[in-house]
Amino acid sequence: MPLRVEKNKCTGCGACITECPYDAIRIEGGKAEIGEYCQLCQTCVSSCAEGAIEEYSEDHNRDLDGLSAYNGIWIFAEQRAGRVAPVSFELLGEGGKLARKRGVALSAVLFGATRAEALELIRWGADRVYFSGGDIFKNFEDEPNARLLASLIEEHRPEVVLAGATAIGRSFLPRVAARLRTGLTADCTGLEIEPETGNLIQTRPAYGGNIMASILSPNTRPQMATVRPKVMKRGLYDEGRQGEIIEVKAEGLKSRAKVIGSVRDDEGEAKANLQEADVIVSGGRGLKCKEGFRMLAELAGLVGGAVGASRAAVDEGWIPYCHQVGQTGKTVAPKLYIACGISGAVQHLVGMQSADIIVAINKNAEAPIFNVATYGLVGDLNEVVPLLIRKLKERKNGG
Amino acid sequence: MKIVVCIKQVPDTAEVKINYETGTLVREGVPSIINPYDMHAIEAALCLRETLGAKVMAVTMGPPQAEAVLREAVSLGVDEGLLVTGREFAGGDTLATACALSGVIRTIGADLIICGKQAIDGDTGQVGPAVAEFLDIPHVSYVRKIVEAAPGSIKVERLMDEGVDVVQAELPALITVVRELNCPRLPSLKGKIAAKKAEIKKLSASEIGLTPEVVGFNGSPTQVKKIFTPQPRGGRKMLEGSLEEQVEALIHELAEKKCL
């Protein structure tokens, strides 16, 4: 919302001027004045000890009554090669909570796959599934997915639409939101209903995870969000659960960007699948060489996990980029994350700090990784990791 | 052929510190840079120019200071920089930003639009696909390789959560690119001189055929309600004793927590 300075509270101290990233504030007549460079980032609001900078709302003349025509919580159930992706069940768990709070139905949308998969969505908590088995959905292409989802939304008017913050969800949902001219919040880690208004409070990390922001779309419906995988809890699976499957026709959909093949990755890109892994063993510059990752792969094998890496290790060429965890790599949230020889730079931390348990192995006791660690081991990883491997093997063999 | 690269000026998040008392970002003295992914977008455009003989334009929407990133783009070899700026654009979310960028692209025309995968300040990655929707053209996200580009179509490799797809798109199209695509060049001396002299054209909403209601704060359905610093993780336990004891303690703890 636009910002203004309450002149009688402002002391002209200039704190806001130093904080303003856009150089948009001046002192005029002893009081702060927000000028035309203002980007409404609100940094000044919290910088003001006097609380003199506040938001004010302009009358936008929006039809708030029209919002009540929107009803129900929807989740987009993404499928890959005909199977519903696990994040969809998490969305049903979270969507179910929101639906109960709002006293409305929970629906899933499934394009491609089979009726049997649609039924699974009901067992995981959907009251209704809008299902389209069209061939056009066999491979993921943005336009048909965006077009059909948007037209279903226009027809049925849900108040909330959630999808996974996956490669698929993050790619085509912005098209849906743009088509409907509605709000979309990326990569949420928390969702809540504001009781007075029914607005969805969408919380997400920004600035590389340095800050969290809570976002609202108060004047438009539906409220759309992509939700980070592995953060929300699945609901209960009930084999006897009943629901309705509504077949939707996929007609007249065009796709001007077609999938014409796939690349089998010699480096095992597909196998990296870090985002779904329950355990990740990750290595950084402390590994010193490519061979270090062989050791980590062995450890990962023993604990049933995937191998991750810091950017430094990727930049050294020790392991392909698809393994990189962090701000410019993958965001992961496994049950267990073992960081070996990783210092814990903030760009790395934002990609892994929502792991349930973090084990840090580093020879420098001052390394920042220990600040986020659940268990810290100070020592040389070339001793610790082989020891860990040996003990785990003994444990396995010993039953 | 005309290629438009969308670039954003962002604070270098590596340098951003947090004031834990006020819960705000300390941005004083934090340098502004071209969003790192957009550097790869620029590089891709310049490489295509070499093979296809295209004209490469960089556009950015932002405050007047954002002109700096356009000059930097020119120093790298981009033919022309366009700055979409004005009070009406302030406070725009991804929808309003995409609306503004689609407005300028419609005005200047483009066969191929290249965006970064995401901006490192907001980390949303929503602007690119939304621009494509506003322009009613196809898009491909997470492009890691441009296999083939010809006047009417482009073939690319797209990085998905599981594996890599080969995608063929009709032009005009928009692609968003990842780091693996290429290694951005450094500015040349000649480029630096060109950048100093370059005229950066400034455009307002009306000049790109948009009304102030659809851009900036007015055109933004999402609003930031509050900003706070994440809760620090608690419960750290430094393991003690010899390495052997530490490792044993770790296995014990992990087994207890059912992680093994």
Ligand SMILES: Cc1cc2nc3c(=O)[nH]c(=O)nc-3n(C[C@H](O)[C@H](O)[C@H](O)COP(=O)(O)OP(=O)(O)OC[C@H]3O[C@@H](n4cnc5c(N)ncnc54)[C@H](O)[C@@H]3O)c2cc1C
């Ligand atoms: C825009 C931007 C985006 C970025 N994105 C990412 C990202 O996505 N992911 C990412 O990881 N980084 C990212 N970075 C880089 C990040 O800032 C750090 O440079 C990087 O994470 C450091 O990797 P590292 O911890 O492996 O290396 P270092 O910082 O060099 O740390 C190595 C650690 O290993 C320890 N060590 C050394 N030898 C041993 C040994 N024998 N036994 C035990 N410990 C040992 C050292 O004590 C040290 O703590 C980004 C940076 C920028 C500017």
Ligand SMILES: Nc1ncnc2c1ncn2[C@@H]1O[C@H](COP(=O)(O)O)[C@@H](O)[C@H]1O
């Ligand atoms: N204000 C802007 N001006 C120009 N391009 C932008 C702007 N914001 C975003 N982009 C482009 O959209 C991409 C994704 O940004 P975002 O959706 O903000 O994460 C960036 O990498 C840029 O290519």
